[in-house]
Structures are given as structure tokens and as C-alpha cells.
Amino acid sequence: MATAMAVPPLAPRPSPRPIAAWTPPKHHMEGKENRPALKQLQQTAQPNRPRRERPCDGCRRRKSKCVLQESKKCVLCEFHKQDCTFVENAQPRKRKADDGMKSDSPAKKSPAVTQRPLPPAPTPPRPKTESAPLVGVVQPSMRKPFAVDETLSLQRHRHCKYLGQTTALDASLIGLGNFNDKNETESRVGTLRQVTGSEYFSTHADADVQIPDDEARALAEIEQVVGPHGSALIDIYFRNVHPSYPIIQKRAFLDRHQHGDRRFNPPLLAAMYLLALAWWDQDPAVSSHSKPDVEKLEYIAITSLTISMQRPKISAVQAGLLLLQRPKSSTWTLTVQLVALGQDIGLHLDCSDWSIPRWETLLRKRLAWALYMQDKWSAVMHGRPSHINGADWNVSAPTEEDFDESIDPLPTPSEDVDPQVSKGRIVFMQMISLTNIMAEVCDTFYSEKAKAEYTSAGRYATQLVLNRAKPVQLKLKEWFAKLPTDCKMDSFTPGQLSSQGYLHLAYFATEISIHRRIVQSLDPATSDPYMLYICRSAAKTRLISALDFVNRLKPEHLDAFWYFASASNFALVGTFGALLMATSPGKEEAYFYACRLNEFKWTLTVSGKKAVWIHGALEMLDATSEMLRRLPEKPSATPTSELHLREFLGSGS
Template sequence: MATILMAAPPLAPRPIAAWSTPMAFFDSKEHRPALKQLQQSAPVARSRKERPCDGCRKRKSKCVLQEARRCVLCEFHKQDCTFVEKAQPRKRKLEDGSLCESTAKKSPTSATVSAGRTQTQTPAVVVASVPVARKPFAVDESLSLQRHRHCKLLGQTTALDASLVGLGAFNDKNETESRVGTLRQVTGSEFFSIHADADVPIPDDEARALAEIAAIVGQHGQALIDIYFRNVHPSYPIIQKEAFLDRVRHGDKQFNPPLLAAMYLLALSWWDQDPVLSQQTKPDVLRLEHIAISSLTFAMQRPKMSAVQAGLLLLQRAKSSTWTLTVQLVALGQDIGLHLDCSDWSIPLWERRLRKRLAWALYMQDKWSAVMHGRPSHINGADWAVQHPTMSDFDESIPAVVTDSSAEDTDPQSAKGRTIFMQMITLTSIMADVCSTFYSQTARTESARAGRYSTQLVLNRAKPVQLKLKEWFAKLPPECKMDHQTLGTTGPLSSTGYLHLGYFATEISIHRRIVQSLDPATADPYMLYICRSAAKTRLISAMDFVNRLRPEHLQAFWFFPSATNFALIGTFGALLQATSPGREEAGFYESRLREYKWTLAVSSKKARWIGDAVEVLEANAELLGGLGEKPVTVVAQPRKVAQEKVVQVLDASMAAPQLLQQEFDFLDGEEEEDDEMMEVDGW
């Protein structure tokens, strides 16, 4: 058996070598980074008259025999090298083909669309009838986006100790061979095991899935990809745009099926708003979604960033936002090390930037899904080491690849979207604090133990979180204000709506817990008045925000929890109605809830997904039907008198009067700040 010679072990991980242009690049599989060194040092291949071995035929790889009649790739994969299987008939090339083939020549639809709107069209794919020398695809130089290999993180407690793995003989790609497979070192203490996709057999044919996707989308693939990068990507940049378009330009047919289907699905949300596409027959959304979900199930068995990307995009669709898939994606992200700080890893710079953006998108998915479904979060802060992104992390340029990224860096719409994405990360961190402070099992247990003082405990804990939230709002950049108009952009759509809706959902989650802690049987009536007045103020502000949403907000991209956040406003109003002490107050909330439901119903004509929130409001209304008749109450006393009396009636032996007075001051200032915030925000 021939021995594969490895390079001497380096003292430290070497940086990823820059691309070098090969003399010819006709067979992309021949130039896989993991196999390039093996093939370059192997014997000369036999003539084409000799058939390849069974393994290479399945892999569609070049078969290079050694003297012992065992080919290099079978030696590499540690499998038998046989010549017994019959050759499979050649498959016809698809007429519609995949994304690449459908965009080889511009479809009439996409060509017409460009005349009606100003946009940067994705360059048409180069027809591969004449081979053109080119550099390897950027994804094949990466760690977690290679087309033929996938990786898994070797954690600190596994049977392979990092100190021992570091003794391996690493080549110029920081990889070494071992009995458990190829090991790759990305930093002094972090290692991954690298596996060939062919080593993980799955009962699915990616080529068939891509063909089905292409058949469903037809000639509209190019137009939908343009829509995706125009409407979704700016404020949800989890794809490396230039790496993706580089593959499209050069006719790569090995796209990840669930990722491609998910991109199409999101783009189809704007089908009816397009003046040309709306006149065409819309692709079968349900069939496309079925293919995306089923192919994602298989793709997750080969951990890659593309599978995480596909899952996150699918979860942006309201009907697809399931808790189970979210948990699977968190596990998948940990499998490829997205929870780690990759700042000094020996991987391409563009991949480090993409990893950071994708990691935070996964973080937000986990935290807001926990809010939506009332579940505990699966991302632990103690094990989260990802640094917050900066503007430089949104640079999508790739060395030696001709791109339009420089133009996008100066595009106001793209810059605005990136700012929204970063602000949503900070807001999500605050919401995570709210959930752990008020809704964790530990917090609920402590509140129950506090008994009659539970409201005071909740108020005490609410103040620091509330102040942090107000500080976040006060520091919002101008481009994140609701009234901000972006000059020179390609369209009027603005995604600032989902950011502000998330803010109100966070505010309401705090006051919801305060109201839940109030017990009319034991609480002082003046305390009830103060807390309920503050809650009423927040509800009115949130409803007024929804009333002021314009079409450019409603038709833009909305983050996945938005339908739930709209519903949370209505749920909070229903809670206040149900706990109202008298008939007059209950009637007020009933009236406001009817108005709010009408507003959402009208808004759903521009954004159909809002209909899910309307259903929740209808369900709440049915439950409120069982609410008994409220008694007639006297007019409540003024706020200031209420504060003075509640402090007077508190037990003098308690240490709480001064603290409680501070909490009242804190709640008392909310009503005034609401008006100020709305003025600052331009509403």
C-alpha cells in the first residue's frame, strides 16, 4: 500500500494560502483543496479507454491508479477499489436546468422588469460551451461552505485532546490525516474534523431536487434572485453575496437545494408587488416549501453554513417558524463552531465576516423563538464568544473576484439595512435579559416566594432593564428612525418597522409581567393604579405606532417574530381588559382592541402574514367573552396623591418605602417619555 507523504508540522497554523490561477480549470472536482495535493503527487492517469473505479464513478471524480491497482481517492477514503459495477447511463442536460442554466440567457421577464425599476441585475451566467480558465470557487477555499466536504468542531471535552491533535503533520491548508479522518487546525486550540460529503450517504439526490426547483420556478429564477438581494439581503445579510453570484456567473450547478429554494420562497413574497411578475402564473409555493424542508433534513446530516442559512431563511416565513427547527439549527451551528470567536482563525477573511453575521442571526432566531413559543433559550451566554459585528464585517468583497461590492458599500439602502441588523442584535440581547429576569423558571419561583411583595420584587428588577432599553432607543442612529427617507435608493421600502415593533414587544413584555404580579386581593389599590397607568401608556403608544405604519414599511422585509409581536400588543390589551377593576376601564380596552384589530386587518392587505396576528386577537376576543360583568368604579385619584398615600400606608418596618418610591418615579416618567420618543422619532 502506497504511503501518502505529508508536509512537516508547522510551528503554528499557517494562514490560508492565496489563490493561484491554474493552467486550466476544466474539472472543478480535480481541484478540490482537500485532494489537490494528493492528485498532484500521484502517478499519471491512465488513458480514457480504461474505465474509472466504482468509487470514482459514483463521486464523478478523476480516477488515478497507483502501482498496486488501488486509486488515490480510494486510498484517501480508506475504501475498496473495485471495477465491478456497470456504467450508469448519461443523464440528459435539463432544458430548464438549475438556477445557472435558467439564467444563461436573460429571461424576458427579468429583462422587462429592469426597464420598470432601477436595480443592479445579477450578471448572466457564462455558457460553458467553451471552457474558460478561472480560479477555484471561493466556497471551496472555505472551512464550512465547501461543495464536497463538511466539517465538525472538535470540542474541548472530546476524546481527541487539542494538545495531541496539534502534534499532527499539517500541510499548507492546516490539515493533517489521522485514523479518524482529516483534521484541520484553525487556531492554536481549535480543530475541526473534515469529512467528504460522499462519506455520508443520504437517500436524496441533490441534482433531482435542483431540477424540481428549477421546474417550479421556470424562467423567473433570475428575477427572484434579484428581488431577494434587493429586499431581504440588506437587512438580513446572512449570505455571502459575492461568493454566491460568483458561482452563478460561472455556471456552478451544485447549489445547496434548500438554500436556493428558501431564497426563492422569500422572494416570492414580493411577486404580487412586481408589475411584470404579477401578470405571470405564480410558482407553486407549497411544493417549493416541501422541497426546501425535505432537502434541508438531509442537508443537515452534512454540517455546513449553507444548511444553517437555508434553515434561517425558511424560518423567516411565518408558517415555517417552528421551535423544533430552531433548536436543530442551534445544534447545527454549534456543530460547525458558530458560537466561537473566529477573529483569529486561519480561514478566509470573508468567511470570518460571514460566520459572525450568521452566528448573530442564529442568536436572534433562538432568542425571539423562545419568546414566540414560550420556551427556554438554547444559547447560553456563558458559551457564547462571538464578538458584535462592526461595519467592516459587512464587506462582502473577495480577493481576485470581480464584484459590485464597492458600489454596494456606498449604497444608502445597504448601509441602512446593515445598521438595522446590528441594532436588532442589541435589542435582542435586551429582550434576552427580559426573558431571563422575568420569565425563567427561577424568576417565577422567586416571585411566587415573595408573596404579597412579588410586585415590589418585579418592579425592582424591571428598572435596570427598562433603563437599558430606553438608552438603546435614545441612541438609535438617524437611519433607523421611522421617518427616515433614504435618498438615491432603488426603492421606497424600509425595514425599520420590524425593529421598532421589536422595541415595543420588549417594553410590553416588561409591563406584562408587572401586571401579572398584581393581586387585587392583597395589593394596595394605589399601587394597582400606578402600575396599571404605566401599562396603559405603553399599550396606547404601541397601538399608535401600528396605526402610523405606511405601505413602504408594510411591504418591506419583516423579521420572523413580527406577526407574534403584533399579536403581543393585542394580548397585552386583552390582559388589561380582563384585569380591569371596573366597567369603565374594561370598556376602554375593549374599544381600543376593536380599533387595533381593524388596523391589523387593513394592514394585512399589504402584508398578508399579519393575518396570523388577527387570528390571535380573535381568539383572545372569544376568551374574553367569558368575562363577567365588571362593577362600576369611582374615579381614580390623581397620580401624585396616589403615590403619597401608598408610601404612607406601607409598613414602617419594611425597608421598601424608599425603594418603592423610586419605582413609582420610574413608572411615572414613562408617560412623559412616550410623547418625547414619538416626537424624536418623527411620528
């Protein structure tokens, strides 16, 4: 009889080693030991070595610094798609006139120098296929190491994909691998990287993904469009967009940009330029020059983003979110693609204890919530189901510490933050809180399940809606009561842009979305007259408050950054007024709403001269006005109100 044996469970692999914090290179030291990308070489090299290691043949001919990767292929050879060999002899050095007596004989070389092992079967190098250098760009041979070299999702030559719990690769089995000091182990499906005791990513070389285009050409086309104004546009972006929409690590970006590295993600760079162009005429540094071709830049951005999404990286998500902030550019398809891309790199997970640089942790958190808001407000705008499920969302709300822009291992102590930047961060955090309430509004009143329940409730539908509306309204009221002073509409300095306008508009859109469902549930034939009066009076009050808010907008508000959903939210205000007008019991009340809608349209027309994106809301108002012309006749107490109402409907205002 066989004896049963107990199989012990697999012990999980210990938590990964923390990734060493990136530190800027010391410019007076030239050795490769300062490069974080060469940790493996650091371990084998001896201290105080007299000479550097031998470069590969390609880097020797280019006179470039050779950065060897774990694939035994240096960065530049991989970039130029050529073999990385060590078979050619060194060329004699050209000595200066006063250095003629010095000898460079091999006999004087120190025996302590560690040489790289030659490959067993070297192949002749391919002809060089270097791309044409970008104008005004420092070439890769002159670059220094950057903070992105140690990240998980921002590496320039690799991308990653999250391995979920239900995939064919079990975390317990992955933990059996041999991990190096970067918490990586090789496998047949790519290099696997551990970030926590149970979370893993597969990482892949960008060169492994065959794409029909190359980044160098897209970057060259972008720089050709913007000409010499690239740096000025970057300054405009970080001055006007970044404070209110902090989805880029400013110091890590500028660290590369200011040192001549232009090998950025093409759609991200193009998207930053496109958003900055909104302030072209107001900026004295560029306003006197011809504006770049916006349509051509948009085409490059969209086409290069399609290619970039094949290599999942944080930069692709950033690019997509920025492109969606442009007027009339928010598409449901791209939003859904970005949600999938974000899940591919694990943005829906809590990364607070991951073995990644601290600044990447903070960036991931901010970017995750930006993606969350994009999904929820896009669902409102397009009337579609949200694609982010709360049960699978494990990202805590950001705090002020999560906006630290330093790339040091520890938070920057007592750093003075510009008041405008501080205000933008607060508005961003408040928008996240408001979005959570709006998401609850959509689930409670506009989901398919909720709509079916209200339909089956029949004459009791209004009561059911009111019962469900009360707790959400209390949350919204509490949110508004606790709004920080910096977020108030009157908290701005004359002459300085102030971006809290989009936050208040989103608040009114959330309120209106609740009352819109209440008004839709009312039936004059079956509803209690008192309940009918109370509900319509409350809706009227909310509409008047929203219209007054629009009237109080200042140039400092209109010229600032506005969230992508703002034009749609303005249109929601007009739609709500049209709904109240259409459901009015008599001509007097309908005439009141007709007058207010006419004033609203005039205000938006005037404001649209400062904020061109408002024209999208005006187009929706025009469409609504055409529908109102088909209103059936309503009873009238006075002939005057009937005459005014006919004039309003006849003009299409």
C-alpha cells in the same frame, strides 16, 4: 527504589498557517496551476511545464478537466461514484485541416512533465452513472474554481464538525499529527483541520454519509418548479431580503450563479426562491407570468433540508434560517435543530483569528448572530427556554466592517454602498442589540427560577419585579435614545421599501414583556393603591404608544422584509391590551381597552391586505376575544359604559 521522573507537558502545536486568499482565475490561462483546490499538485509540478498533467480515464472520456483530491480520487469521479483510474490509453486527437503537418508524437513530449503515479492495482472503471443535466446549467466540466473551495464550512464535497474540549480527542494529542499546507492531518475519525493553536474540526467527504436521496434530483425538481424565473427570483431576493437579513455572502453566491454553477445546497436555493416569491406580484420582470407552485417548493425545501443537515455545513444553517422567516413557518423543533447544527460547525466560537478566508470569517459572524436571534425570539414566541447559553457564546457583536461583501483578502477600500443596503445593515445590528435586552428580560422575568422566586415573594412580588425591572428598563431606554437616524420610522423614501418596521415592533414587544410581568404581579387586594395606579398608568401609556406605532405604518414599511417574529409581536400587543382589559377595576376602564383593541384589529385587517403574514396575528386576536367573553361582571359608574362593553364582548371584536 524507583526514581520518579518528571513528564514534560506536551507543547501545543504552533498556530496554523494562514489560508491563502482566493483570487479569481485568469481566463487566458488554462493550466491547473490556477486552481486553489490543487495546492498539493502545485508543489510537485515544475514551472513552465509544456503540457498539462494526464487526466483520469473518466475525465478523458468526458473531455473534462480533472481535479485530483488528496484522496487520490478526482472530484468528478467522486461525484459520479465511480473508480478513478489511469489505465486507458489516450485517444488520437482530431486535427484541424490546417494542422495536418503538425506531429503529436510521444517522442516530442518533454521529459520534464510530472506524471501522476498510477495506482498499484487498478480496477476497471464502472459504467458511467451521470445524472441528467439540469436545464440551462453549465456542467461541472466547464466550471471554474470558486471562492468556497478554500473555506472550512462551505466546501461543496466536504463537511466539518467541531471538536470540543471535552471530547475523547485531546487538542494536545491532535497537535502531534503531521499537518500539510492546508493545516490538515489524517486520522481514523476523519481528516482533522486546525483553525487556531487549540481549535480543531474533523472534516469528512459528503460521499461518506449515506443518504436516501441525491442533491442533483432535488435541484432538478426545484428548477422545474421555478422554470426560467430562477435568475429573476435571485435578483428579487438580494434586492429585498438580503439587505435586512445578510446571512449569505452575496458575491461568493453570485460568482457561482452567474457563471452557470447551479450545484447549490438544494434547501438553500429553494428557501431563497420562496422568500423572493413574496414580491412576485410587485416585480415587473415576473408579475405577468404564472406564479410557481409554492407548496411544492416548500415540500422540496423541507425534505431536502432534513437530508442536508446530516452533512453539517453553513449552507444548511442558512437554508433553515431562511425557511423559518416564512409566515407561520417558525417551528420550535427546527429552531433547536439549527442551534445544534450551528454548534456542530462552531458558530458559537470566536473565529476572528482562525486560519480560514477572511470573507468566511465575516459570514460566520453574521450568521452566528442570526442564529442567536432566531433562538431568543423563538423562545419568546413559543414560551420555551432558550438553547443558547451566554456562558458558551463567544461571538463579538458585528460592526460595519463585518458586512464587507468582497471575497478579496483585504477589505474593499471606499466602496460605495447602496443607501438601502446600508440601512438594512444598521437595522440588523440594532436588532442584535435589542435581542440581547430581550434575552435579559426573559431570564429576569420568565425563567422557571424567576417565576418560583416571584411566587415565593407573596405580597412583595410586585416590589421584587419592579426592583428587577428598573435596570432592564434603563438599558431599553438608552438603546432607543441612541437609535441611529436611519432606523427612525420616518426615515424612508416614498416609493422605496423600508424594513425598520420590524425593529420598532420588536422594541414595543420588549417593553410590553416587562410591563406584562408587572401587571401580572399586581393584586388589588394586597397591593398599595398608589402603586397599583402608577403601574397600570405606565402600562396604559406603553400600550397606547404601541398602538399608535401600528397606525403609522406606511406601504413602504408593510411591503418590506419583516422578521419572522413580527406576527407574534403584533399579537403580543393585542394580548397585553386584553390583559389590561381583563384586570381593569371597573367597566369604564375595560371599555376603554375594548375600544382600542377594536381599532387595533381593524388596523391590522387593513394592513393585512398589503402584508398577508399579518393574518397570523389576527387569528391570535380572535382567540383572545373569545376568552374575554368569559369576563366576570365588573362594577360600573355609568350605565353607558356597561352597554358599550356588552356590545364589544358580544361581537367578539
